[in-house]
Every structure is written in structure tokens, then in C-alpha cells.
Amino acid sequence: MLPIIFLVVFSGRYFWGHKLEESFWWSTYLIELIFIISVLFFYSKDIKKFLKWNHSFLKKAVIFLIFGGLSRYFIYLGGWSIPWDLNDPLTIFILLIIAPLLEESLYRGAIWILLSKMINGPKKILGLTSGLFSLSHLYPIWFVDQRFAPMIYTQTIYTFVLGLGCGQALLKHKSFGLSVLRHFMFNVGFYFFSRML
Numbered sequence: 001m002l003p004i005i006f007l008v009v010f011s012g013r014y015f016w017g018h019k020l021e022e023s024f025w026w027s028t029y030l031i032e033l034i035f036i037i038s039v040l041f042f043y044s045k046d047i048k049k050f051l052k053w054n055h056s057f058l059k060k061a062v063i064f065l066i067f068g069g070l071s072r073y074f075i076y077l078g079g080w081s082i083p084w085d086l087n088d089p090l091t092i093f094i095l096l097i098i099a100p101l102l103e104e105s106l107y108r109g110a111i112w113i114l115l116s117k118m119i120n121g122p123k124k125i126l127g128l129t130s131g132l133f134s135l136s137h138l139y140p141i142w143f144v145d146q147r148f149a150p151m152i153y154t155q156t157i158y159t160f161v162l163g164l165g166c167g168q169a170l171l172k173h174k175s176f177g178l179s180v181l182r183h184f185m186f187n188v189g190f191y192f193f194s195r196m197l
Helices: 002-015 017-023 027-050 055-078 089-118 122-136 148-175 176-196
Strands: none
Touching: 002 027, 002 176, 017 148, 027 089, 055 148, 089 122, 089 176, 122 148
16 A cells, blocks of 8 residues: 555656645645655554664764755855745745655655565665655756756755765664754755855
């Protein structure tokens, strides 16, 4: 049942998402949330093993703050525009709160659990979830102004590396909270470096 839900969600998200967003800007988030809730419903017992937290995780996440700032600096050096208004409070809220929680719940939560039922080998799952996470950041290329294309391609590369780092939190530390924290710190670094430019 869940592989079918997975295919429906991702075909809806990536093939029709931009059409849905024309009506409701939050529609793709809603699609992802429905998928996350479906996986949680079917595999709630698998989630408990990833709910570890340790205060030392904050130190381990600081590198992602730097990585986020350096990623933004690289885009700046390339002279590429970003397609978001980082002065808009809603955009800031989505970047700093919604995206880390929702994307980590989707890729290092729901998809990770689903793939662990179908594939042997956590490193394969790490690669697949990082690749899917990266490709989800490529998807705007088909409907944004092409002056943003270099930034979108660059974003696809750095989000693959971010996905590996967030997934490593699950592999090494068994902590979903650390994966969310790493993603949050990356986005904070990206945002604050954007404010300094």
C-alpha cells in the first residue's frame, strides 16, 4: 500500500506541483504532509528508535551553520540570483521552521522508514534519500525564470551534501532531532549570510 502512496505523492509533487502551487502556494507542503502522516500511521513503532537527543548535538550542528553560509557565499560569488524574497516574513518562517521540520520528516523520516522496508543497507538508503532530497530542490527549474537556473543547479548540489549530513545523523547517532537541527542550522547560515550581502 505505501509504495503506491509514495508513487502518487511524488508524481503529484513533482509533475503537477507547480500547477497546484498556482492555486495554493502551500499545496506541495500539504501533499508531503499527507504522505508523512500515512507512513507514521503504518510504521509508528519504527520512529521511536530515532528519537534520541544529546546536548552535544548542538556542537555537531555548528558545522552546518558554516556550510549554509558558505553555500550562500558561493551563489553570491557566482553572481546568481535567488528566487525567494528573504525580506518576506512568511519566506523566512518557511525557510527556518517549516522546511527543516517538513523536509526532514519526509526524507529522513517517512521515506527513510519506507525504504528500510524495501532495501537492505542503510548506506543505500542514505544515498537514495539524499538524492531524492537533492532532486526535490531541482524541480523549480521547469517553471522559474531561467535567470535563476545557475542557483537552482547549485542548490541541487549543496542539498545532496546536506542530505548526506542529515542522514548521517540517523546512521551514526540514531537521532532524527539531530537531522532537523543540522538542516535548521544550514538554513540559518544561508539566511544570515544572505542578510550580510
